[in-house]
Amino acid sequence: MSEMVFTTRIRTVVIGMVLLTSALVSCSNSNDSLDGYIPPSPKNVSTATVHEAGSATPMSFVPAAGEVLIVYFGYTHCPDLCPTTMVAIKNAKKKIGELEAKVDIAMITVDPTRDTDEILSRYLASFSDRYHALVPTSDAELRAAEKLFQATSSVTNVDGEIQVVHGGTAYVVDSTGNVVVEWPFGLDSVSMAHDLKILLTERK
Amino acid sequence: MKTKTPRLVLGAFLAIGLSTLVSCGGSDSASDTTVAGTPATPVITVSGQWARTSPDATDMGAAYLTINSDADDTLVSAMVDSSVAAMAQIHEMVPVENGMATGSTMAGSPSTTMDSSAMTMKEVDHIDIVAGTALELKPGGYHVMLMKLVKPLLTGETFKVTLTFTKAGAVVVDVPVLEDAP
Ligand SMILES: [Cu+2]
Numbered sequence: 123m124s125e126m127v128f129t130t131r132i133r134t135v136v137i138g139m140v141l142l143t144s145a146l147v148s149c150s151n152s153n154d155s156l157d158g159y160i161p162p163s164p165k166n167v168s169t170a171t172v173h174e175a176g177s178a179t180p181m182s183f184v185p186a187a188g189e190v191l192i193v194y195f196g197y198t199h200c201p202d203l204c205p206t207t208m209v210a211i212k213n214a215k216k217k218i219g220e221l222e223a224k225v226d227i228a229m230i231t232v233d234p235t236r237d238t239d240e241i242l243s244r245y246l247a248s249f250s251d252r253y254h255a256l257v258p259t260s261d262a263e264l265r266a267a268e269k270l271f272q273a274t275s276s277v278t279n280v281d282g283e284i285q286v287v288h289g290g291t292a293y294v295v296d297s298t299g300n301v302v303v304e305w306p307f308g309l310d311s312v313s314m315a316h317d318l319k320i321l322l323t324e325r326k
Numbered sequence: 327m328k329t330k331t332p333r334l335v336l337g338a339f340l341a342i343g344l345s346t347l348v349s350c351g352g353s354d355s356a357s358d359t360t361v362a363g364t365p366a367t368p369v370i371t372v373s374g375q376w377a378r379t380s381p382d383a384t385d386m387g388a389a390y391l392t393i394n395s396d397a398d399d400t401l402v403s404a405m406v407d408s409s410v411a412a413m414a415q416i417h418e419m420v421p422v423e424n425g426m427a428t429g430s431t432m433a434g435s436p437s438t439t440m441d442s443s444a445m446t447m448k449e450v451d452h453i454d455i456v457a458g459t460a461l462e463l464k465p466g467g468y469h470v471m472l473m474k475l476v477k478p479l480l481t482g483e484t485f486k487v488t489l490t491f492t493k494a495g496a497v498v499v500d501v502p503v504l505e506d507a508p
Binding site for chain 2: 198200201205208209210213240241242244245247248249274275285286288290291307308
């Protein structure tokens with residue numbers, strides 16, 4: 123009996139917290155609302171450490187003040203989701219004029235066996251002048267980064283064919299190291315540009 | 327509400343897809359490929375076809391198109407010339423529970439975090455075409471997978487894709503290479 127009361131109390135607290143969080147989100151959105159998805163609870167990714175191609179040190183997931191970092195988990199043998207999203211990001215950057223210089227892009231390959239530093243770098247150069255090609259050097263490095271973003275992936279061999287599972291989400295990180303907005307697969311470049319403008323002007 | 331759920335985005339995506347179909351529906355469109363059939367054979371119309379420009383360092387590609395038919399039929403294969411790619415297959419993006427695919431894991435342990443957006447692509451051996459209902463092959467859904475491209479697909483080029491239907495037979499489509507959906 124006392125357990126039930128306890129559970130109910132927790133539930134009330136949780137509901138209260140959810141209401142409070144949504145109230146906070148509404149306040150910070152007073153100017154304009156973002157088209158992407160706002161994580162219900164803050165995701166700080168500043169402790170992510172993934173090896174960067176051509177660099178001995180892991181890259182920082184905290185962009186400079188007034189800038190944003192777009193993080194995508196993908197792989198170059200991906201013909202559908204990955205290039206669709208990368209082209210949308212490229213087109214979104216074209217739509218925001220000079221603000222484009224404040225947008226950094228990092229792609230973490232979920233298929234580090236096939237995606238070498240060189241392959242991933244060449245791939246990303248097709249979409250942006252400014253990019254970070256991130257090839258995890260161990261499984262633990264990839265899983266730790268995924269955990270922070272709440273992303274998921276797997277590479278499996280199904281009857282000799284390599285099958286890759288990954289999320290289609292692009293994560294936008296601000297200079298506090300928080301994921302401020304998530305772009306689900308299919309969000310177009312107009313919406314992405316809309317969000318970037320808000321993040322780089324009204325909320326910088 | 328200040329946040330949009332992925333479902334809303336998907337809805338918008340579908341709406342955009344529908345409006346594209348409406349604008350592509352005219353029979354005067356030069357890119358439409360219509361195969362005239364006898365009364366017994368369905369008349370298949372393919373429109374909006376395109377393939378994505380190859381990013382550097384890749385040898386996989388995807389082609390997209392919309393199929394309309396005046397009678398029920400079944401798409402059973404897609405083929406390209408061996409001068410384009412070693413093989414073409416019809417693929418579908420499918421959601422995956424908990425990021426796990428079946429099979430033996432190659433690269434360590436799969437992550438166990440929740441990610442409702444996790445997807446993978448699977449080969450499909452046929453797609454049913456319903457009379458009067460457009461079937462779209464589009465990013466995030468179905469695509470014609472081009473495996474082991476002989477050379478990168480360059481913007482502005484065109485290549486042929488042969489679609490084979492159970493009743494209508496072979497339909498050849500000229501597919502332009504574009505950076506983004508038309
Ligand atoms: Cu495919």
